[in-house]
Amino acid sequence: MKKNIKIITKHWGKINPLRIEEYLKEGGYKALEKFIFQMRPEEAIQEIEASNLCGRGGAGFPTGKKLKMVAERKEKEKYFICNLDESEPGTYKDRMIVKNNPQLLLEGLIISALTVGASKAFIYLNGNYEEEKYILEKALAQAEKEKFLGEKILSSGYNLELKLFFGAGAYICGEETALINSIEGKRGEPRMRPPYPTEKGLWEKPTAVNNAETIANIPWIILEGGKKFATIGAECSPGTKLYILSGAINNPGVFEAPTGITVRQLIKEIGGGIPKGKKFWFAQIGGASGVLAIGKDLDAELTFSKNCLIPLGSGSVLVIDKSVEIYDLLFSWSDFFRRESCGKCLPCREGTFRLNEIIQRFEDGKISQRDKKALGQILWSLENTAFCPFGKFVAKPFQDALERLDIFKNV
Amino acid sequence: MKTTEKILLNYDPEKENLLPVLKEISSFFGFISEKNAQKIADYFSLSLSQIFETASFYDFLKVKNSPQIFIKICSGTVCATIGTRKIIKEIENKLKIKIGDDFNPRIKLETASCLGHCGEGPIVIVNGQVYKKVTVSSIHEILEKYV
Numbered sequence: 184m185k186k187n188i189k190i191i192t193k194h195w196g197k198i199n200p201l202r203i204e205e206y207l208k209e210g211g212y213k214a215l216e217k218f219i220f221q222m223r224p225e226e227a228i229q230e231i232e233a234s235n236l237c238g239r240g241g242a243g244f245p246t247g248k249k250l251k252m253v254a255e256r257k258e259k260e261k262y263f264i265c266n267l268d269e270s271e272p273g274t275y276k277d278r279m280i281v282k283n284n285p286q287l288l289l290e291g292l293i294i295s296a297l298t299v300g301a302s303k304a305f306i307y308l309n310g311n312y313e314e315e316k317y318i319l320e321k322a323l324a325q326a327e328k329e330k331f332l333g334e335k336i337l338s339s340g341y342n343l344e345l346k347l348f349f350g351a352g353a354y355i356c357g358e359e360t361a362l363i364n365s366i367e368g369k370r371g372e373p374r375m376r377p378p379y380p381t382e383k384g385l386w387e388k389p390t391a392v393n394n395a396e397t398i399a400n401i402p403w404i405i406l407e408g409g410k411k412f413a414t415i416g417a418e419c420s421p422g423t424k425l426y427i428l429s430g431a432i433n434n435p436g437v438f439e440a441p442t443g444i445t446v447r448q449l450i451k452e453i454g455g456g457i458p459k460g461k462k463f464w465f466a467q468i469g470g471a472s473g474v475l476a477i478g479k480d481l482d483a484e485l486t487f488s489k490n491c492l493i494p495l496g497s498g499s500v501l502v503i504d505k506s507v508e509i510y511d512l513l514f515s516w517s518d519f520f521r522r523e524s525c526g527k528c529l530p531c532r533e534g535t536f537r538l539n540e541i542i543q544r545f546e547d548g549k550i551s552q553r554d555k556k557a558l559g560q561i562l563w564s565l566e567n568t569a570f571c572p573f574g575k576f577v578a579k580p581f582q583d584a585l586e587r588l589d590i591f592k593n594v
Numbered sequence: 595m596k597t598t599e600k601i602l603l604n605y606d607p608e609k610e611n612l613l614p615v616l617k618e619i620s621s622f623f624g625f626i627s628e629k630n631a632q633k634i635a636d637y638f639s640l641s642l643s644q645i646f647e648t649a650s651f652y653d654f655l656k657v658k659n660s661p662q663i664f665i666k667i668c669s670g671t672v673c674a675t676i677g678t679r680k681i682i683k684e685i686e687n688k689l690k691i692k693i694g695d696d697f698n699p700r701i702k703l704e705t706a707s708c709l710g711h712c713g714e715g716p717i718v719i720v721n722g723q724v725y726k727k728v729t730v731s732s733i734h735e736i737l738e739k740y741v
């Protein structure tokens with residue numbers, strides 16, 4: 184495994200994010216030039232398909248396939264949206280991309296938008312990201328001045344308008360159909376699928392929504408070729424990934440490493456291990472809705488594949504040591520889910536509320552038989568009947584806590 | 595002086611500008627009054643109910659004036675594992691309120707998602723003022739300043 188390959192973080196800390204000149208000096212926008220002067224859009228999409236790049240927003244959908252679906256639509260009006268809503272607790276990788284190298288993101292975004300034939304693109308930015316907004320506004324203006332954006336890009340026939348859209352504090356707007364509703368000025372509630380956004384997205388027109396990290400891989404793939412990308416990391420979902428390490432770990436932060444790495448390697452080799460005096464209990468992988476990996480899972484490879492024991496999700500790794508009170512954590516999760524449930528469907532609106540209520544009644548692991556039964560029923564309903572994936576997200580950590588950590592064994 | 599009309603004229607009346615307009619008006623006036631909502635509705639050629647439908651959804655948009663004392667406490671994983679629940683109990687007992695309730699029109703206590711001050715928690719915010727490393731005893735001194 185090539186451990187040191189850096190695709191996204193290569194220039195982090197070495198260039199000034201507010202000056203496009205520094206990115207250009209490092210070979211920036213060479214991929215856009217190659218795309219415009221040497222490739223047809225279909226060829227670029229073929230390259231991306233060959234790379235086997237899959238979405239870094241959590242679901243892992245093949246990016247080339249998505250772009251192709253939108254590119255093949257006959258409609259004149261199409262859209263491309265970069266999902267930078269990032270509001271998963273403990274996840275701040277997309278924000279770091281903006282802070283360290285916003286032009287890489289823009290370059291990837293421009294190429295992706297042009298491959299699908301979009302005439303307008305959006306960046307949907309988390310409403311709390313004020314500093315990142317400032318950086319992106321500057322970056323956009325500079326890219327436009329260099330003619331990488333706007334009309335007649337690099338004097339070619341390509342045009343692209345790019346607009347920054349600022350969120351208004353709703354976690355669910357990270358879900359792509361809710362995000363689209365939000366841009367349309369509606370409540371940010373998820374839509375029924377199908378139709379998928381690739382057929383009827385923004386303003387009912389074909390729309391590709393991609394995560395910021397996904398997009399940041401595109402320039403490398405265009406320059407180095409899809410085949411080469413496919414050899415990095417795990418075969419089923421190749422490439423590198425940004426991992427966010429937090430909790431009981433010596434070096435917390437955002438790090439780039441290949442997919443297919445194990446939790447043990449992440450904690451030991453990249454995170455510098457667990458602080459002295461603390462004992463590992465479990466690690467939550469992929470945000471508030473993530474799987475709880477216990478001792479025996481530490482050597483499983485992290486990938487986006489559905490068959491994988493521990494899905495990568497957003498790439499966050501929260502290490503919990505034995506001194507942590509599990510009821511504090513359950514409270515934190517249930518409180519987050521209750522606040523962020525969009526309220527569209529009953530199992531989730533009511534379920535998250537009751538879940539939070541029951542968990543607030545826990546004191547030192549005491550739970551009544553009645554609450555225990557209700558808990559099981561609520562989790563089942565969330566898992567099986569909620570309208571959007573959020574419901575399943577809610578159920579996951581609680582089911583894991585019940586099954587894997589066996590928190591009620593004394594009841 | 596900035597007025598509702600002036601804010602509106604900075605935007606084209608296209609639906610993708612509705613959320614940005616609501617945000618600006620809400621933060622400028624503190625909340626979106628019915629009078630202003632009607633002006634927005636007219637400008638975008640939407641109904642008043644459509645404006646409130648959107649405005650009532652987002653955290654950043656307020657449709658009511660804030661209570662005199664508005665307390666937020668972070669329940670993110672880091673803060674939660676170092677004392678959030680105990681501090682909530684302390685506030686509830688002292689002010690005779692319940693978290694999330696609207697019964698007391700003057701005082702409101704809510705939980706908030708992680709605000710990025712993780713190393714310095716537990717975090718309590720009263721009327722916009724951020725208090726760090728709050729404890730079950732220091733919360734009393736903080737609240738004394740407001741009640």
Ligand SMILES: Cc1cc2nc3c(=O)[nH]c(=O)nc-3n(C[C@H](O)[C@H](O)[C@H](O)COP(=O)(O)O)c2cc1C
Pocket residue numbers: 237238239240241242243244246266267268269270271354355356357358359360392393394395397398571572573576
């Ligand atoms: C509740 C929920 C929240 C989500 N939040 C985000 C998010 O913050 N950022 C993101 O990129 N994708 C998020 N997604 C995934 C998006 O719906 C979508 O799959 C993704 O943006 C597609 O991009 P990708 O293929 O590049 O991963 C979320 C999904 C759900 C169900």
Ligand code: SF4
Pocket residue numbers: 355372373523524525526527528529531532569570571572573574
């Ligand atoms: S599952 Fe929750 S977030 Fe999803 S539509 Fe239903 S209420 Fe909304």
